[in-house]
Amino acid sequence: MSVDVINLRSNIKDYIAIFPEDNSFLQEINQEQHKIFIIDQTVDxxxxxxxxxxxxxxxxIIxxxxxxxKNIHGVIALYDQVMKFQPKKNTTIISIGGGIMQDLSGYVASTLFRGVKWIFIPTTLLAQxxxxxxxxxxxxxxxYKNLMGTFYPPNTIYxxxxxxxxxxxxxxxxxxxxVAKLLLMGGEDATQFFLKHLAEIKKRDFLVLSQIIKKCLLIKKAYIEEDEFDMGKRNMLNFGHCFGHALETAxxxxxxxxQAVVLGIILANYIAEKRNVLSAKKREYLQKNILTEILKIDINSIKINLTEVIAAMKKDKKRIGQDLPLIMLNDNYEMLKINDLKETEVEYALKKIGWL
Ligand SMILES: NC(=O)c1ccc[n+]([C@@H]2O[C@H](COP(=O)([O-])OP(=O)(O)OC[C@H]3O[C@@H](n4cnc5c(N)ncnc54)[C@H](O)[C@@H]3O)[C@@H](O)[C@H]2O)c1
Ligand SMILES: [Zn+2]
Structure with a gap:
């Protein structure tokens, strides 16, 4: 079995993400001693x-x-099932599923005996x-979404x-x-790679997806290794999320x-253009060739209320001061954070997209 590996540094424990070529890795994992599988019912x-x-x-456990x-009650329901197998400190939790499975089983793995070995097999694009x-x-x-939590990486990710x-x-x-957010953050080369392979991404081509996912993880790795506990640089990963979270709420x-993140990037790009950070040419290019290409929702069918969007943006966990925070991309694919986004600018961007 030929594999590719990404090594990840962590203050908690170093860990690895493995890209197996075929599904024989499941047999390998099954050799693990003292293991409990937790599998998303749909995936099972x-x-x-x-x-x-x-x-x-x-x-x-299915x-x-x-x-x-995805809350403390879900954790207790999962603990109830895990405890039936009489786990010990040397038990390995092996979870299979998407981001919800990751969050729930990761929380259990991190708190059971203050942390047991954890192997994670993500099965959604977002999780991979x-x-x-x-x-x-x-x-x-x-x-309150994602209010509680722990820092705890899996030992191995397949x-x-x-x-x-x-x-x-x-x-x-x-x-x-x-994926688009991370590749834009990765710069011109990563963005061009995405554009070049967009048709194969849409067809879910295994080899192209492996390469795309690897690129995304390497881009994210640079942010999380430098700022694992989210005190500064890691905040840039919220690109598209300042508006995105507010749109989800509103x-x-x-x-x-x-998809809210894609809309959030489009809106942030309008502000970046207005503030002379991003040229009109680059904004139009990204919007036409990437962002609208991967937008699968009809924006005209969505009713947006300016007051609700602003109210939701004011609740941003990362907000400091009176104005609003925003992460923007410039012409060189560098990320900038501003903390003085005005309500009139929010209105301007929502009008530009055609909502007001
Ligand atoms: N911990 C983190 O760093 C982090 C980061 C981003 C998002 N999240 C969380 O991830 C969650 C979203 O995760 P997600 O997008 O992976 O969705 P998900 O886990 O909700 O899965 C979406 C649906 O797809 C099903 N599913 C999973 N794999 C499948 C497969 N291979 N084929 C068919 N169906 C499948 C699931 O049963 C579920 O119904 C959110 O709760 C979010 O807060 C966590
Ligand atoms: Zn996100």
Missing amino acids: KLYASKCLNVLGNAEK FKVHETS ADSCIGAKTSLNYKK IYPNFLQTQNETDYYSGVGE TNFIVPHG
Whole structure:
């Protein structure tokens, strides 16, 4: 089995992301002693007779995930099942699923005996290309998203893009939005690579996706290794998210997260153009060739209210001072953060996109 590996440095423990060529890695993992599998119910249904059958009668928890149970109650439900297998300090948790499975099982792995060995197999594009590295486990608290959490990386991550074949369009394109964000942050070469391979990304070509995911993780690695605990530089990964989170809130979450990020980038680019940070030519080029190409929602069908967007932006966790924060891209694909975004500029950008 030939593999590619990305090594990740962490203050908690160093870890690796492995890109296996075929699914024989599952047999290898199954050799692990004292293991408990935690598998997303949808993934189990889709793959039980395809590749997960190699796990045989290993100890397994099939868990139904939903954003509304990504909280402390979901953790307790999962603990109840884990405890039935009488785990010990040397137990390995092996979880298989998307970002919700990562957050829930990662929280369990990080708190069970104050941390047990954890192997994660992400099965969504968002989890493979973005969330699987960075060591954050997050739980929602009431209506506050990702308010609770721990820093705890898996020991090993196995990235196998064949799983992405079965993702529905909405979830897949939500992942594509985060991929676009990271590749724009990666500069001209990464952006051109994305453009060149857009047709294959849409077809979910295994080899192209492997390369794209690798690029995304290497771009994110530079930010998280320098600022693992999110005190400064890592905040730039919120590109597209200042407006994006506000749009999710203001539309009652009908816009999928990664698609809200794409809209957030379009809006941030309008502000960057107005502030002479990004040329009109570059903004138009990115919008036409990348951003609208991967936007799968009809923006005319979405009702946006300026007051609600501003109110949501004011609740940004990273906000300091009276005005609003915004992360922007410049002509050289460098990231800049401003903390003085005015409400009139928010209105300007929403008008530009055609909402007001
Ligand atoms: N911890 C972090 O650093 C971090 C970063 C970004 C996002 N997140 C979290 O990730 C979550 C979103 O994750 P996601 O986009 O991966 O979605 P998800 O985990 O909600 O999965 C989406 C849906 O796809 C199903 N699914 C998973 N894999 C599949 C496959 N291969 N084929 C078919 N269906 C499949 C799931 O059962 C679910 O119904 C959010 O809760 C978000 O807050 C965490
Ligand atoms: Zn995001």
